[in-house]
Amino acid sequence: MHYLIIGGCAAGLNCIEGIRKIDKKGEITLVSAEKFPPYARCLITDYLIGTHKEEDLYLREKSYYEKTEINLIVGERAEEININNKKVILSGGKEILYDKLLIATGASPKKLGSKGETKKGIFSFRTIEDAKGILERSKKAKKAVVFGGGLIGIKAGYALKKKGLEVEIIVKSPQILSRVINKEAAEIIFNWLENNGIKIRTGVAPREITGNGEMTGVLLDNGEKVNAQIGIVGKGVSSNTSFLENSGIELHWGVMVNEFLQTNQENVYAAGDVAETKDLITGEYTVNALWMNAQEQGYTAGINMAGGEKIYPGSIGGNSAEFFGLPIISFGHVREKENVEVIETHEKDFTYKRFVLRDDKLIGGVLIGNVENAGFYMALMRNKINIKNYKNLLGEKWFNYGEMKEILESEEGFRESVSPDGKKIFFK
C-alpha cells in the first residue's frame, strides 16, 4: 500500500498520524511545495517578532519522519494528477504512483488587485519565505502598511509594531475583522489596537503602490498618500485547486469531499484549506480554512485512507488570538442577523461577551478579555444543545460543564471522551 500526501502542512502531517494509527507498515510519501518540513504556519508572526527561530516552527523533530518511515520530498509541487493511472506528476518531472492519495495543497493569498503591487516591498503573509522577506526589508524600513483588516492582516501589523515599525492598517470595509465578528466587538478590538499604537483606517482602499521599482508609499482611493516601505497584503486566501481542473475531481470553491473526506474519486481524499466541507452549524458546503479544521480533517482522512471508518462531522469557524495581552475568541456564526437572539454583556472597557442563538441553540459567540471556558460554549454549539432554560446563565462564571453534564452525556457524537465521574461522553 502506498499513501501519497501532496501538501506538507497541518492536514498533510496529521494524515500521517491518522494513517499510522491503523496501518503501521504501509509506505507513506509526503510532498511539500515549500522547502521546509511541516511547520507551524500561524507562527510566522512569532518568527517575524523574533521570539521563534525557523527550527522552532517545525511541528515535528527530524527523527519523527524516520521513526514513522516517511519519504519526505520538499521543494516540489504537484503539477498534475492522473486518476486513471493513479499517478501524480511533480514539478521536477518525477512521477509517483499511489494507492491512496490525499490532496492537502492548501490555499494561496489573494492578490491586492491594485496598480504597482509587484513592486519590491509588497509581501503576502503566509510562508516562512514571506516572513524572511519582510524581516530583511524591515531592517531599513520605517513604516509598514497592511492591506486588509482580517486576522492575518492584524497579526502581521501586530508583529511589525512589536518590531518597532510604525504600522497602519488599511481596511476597505467599515470595520476590522468584518468577515469574522460583529461591529461592536470589532470596535473594541479597534480601540485596543489603536491604544497600543497601531493606526487603522477603515473605508478606504489602495489605488496604487507608489515608488520606482521599490515601494515608497501608497496612494489611496480618497486621494491621500501614505509613505511606507513595506506593504503586507492580507486579503484572504483561495484554495489551490487550479492544477486539478482537468483531473476529473469535483471542484467548487475547493475540492468537494464527503463526510469521510473522500472526493468523487474513490482513492482520492482532500483535507485542509483546499477542501470544501460541510459547515457543522449551517450544514452548507464551505471552505473553513483554519488550522484546527485542517489538522482534524487530515487526521480523519488518514484513518479513512488506511481502511478505518471515521465520520468527519463538519468544519467549524473559530478564531482565537491575543494582541498586546488582550485575548480574543470568536466561534461560529456571530454576524448572523436574521432569526437570531443575541445576548451581550459589556462589563468594562475591554471585557465583552456575545452569544448568538437560533431556535434556542448556540450558533456563535465572541469573548474578549476573559475567554476561559470558551470551549464549553463551543461544545454546546457543536452538539446543538437546546439551552432555552439556561439563557440567563450564558457568560456567567457559574455556568459550566457541571451544569450541562447530564445533557451532554446523553448526546451522540463522534469524538469520545470520559467525564470526571467516569461516564462516556461524545462530542461532535
Added chain:
Amino acid sequence: MKRIFVDIERCMGCKMCELICAIKHSNSKTLFSAINEKPKPISRVKVVEFKNSSLPLQCRQCPEPYCYFACIAGAIRMENGNIVFDNDKCVHCYSCVMTCPFGTIKIGEENTIHAVKCDLCPDEEVPPCVAGCPTKALFYGEIEDFKKLLEKRKEKCTT
C-alpha cells in the same frame, strides 16, 4: 489509560485539590511561600459548582483531543496516550481554551500568560491533588477500577 476521576457524592467543594495543585506548580513548593509568589502559581484543576453539587474539573485526556487539533504552535502533543503540554512552545493564542469542551484549560496571569492544563504530575506516583483529597473523592487510575470503587462504596452504604 489512567485518568483522574471524581466521586461526585463525596466532593464537598472544599477546593483543597486546587490549593494542592497550585502549590505543586509553584516555585517554592510550600504553601507559606507560594502565596506570595509573583506570578501567582496557578491550579490546573478547577472546582465548579452546579445544582447543589461540586466537581473538580481537570484535563480529561481525550483520545482525540480538540485542543491538539486546535493548537497552532505544536505545543500540545500526544505521548503514550497522554496529552502533553509544552509551555515553552505555547504562544498564548488560546486556541486550546477555545476548543476544550470541558473548559479545563486555564490562562496564566500577566507575565506568564501561556495556557496551563493538568499534566497528571508525571513525576509523582499519584497526583498530589488525589492523594490530598480529604474526603477521598478523587481517584487516579483506570476507569474500570474507578467504577469498581464506586460499586464497593455503594455496597458499603447499603449494608
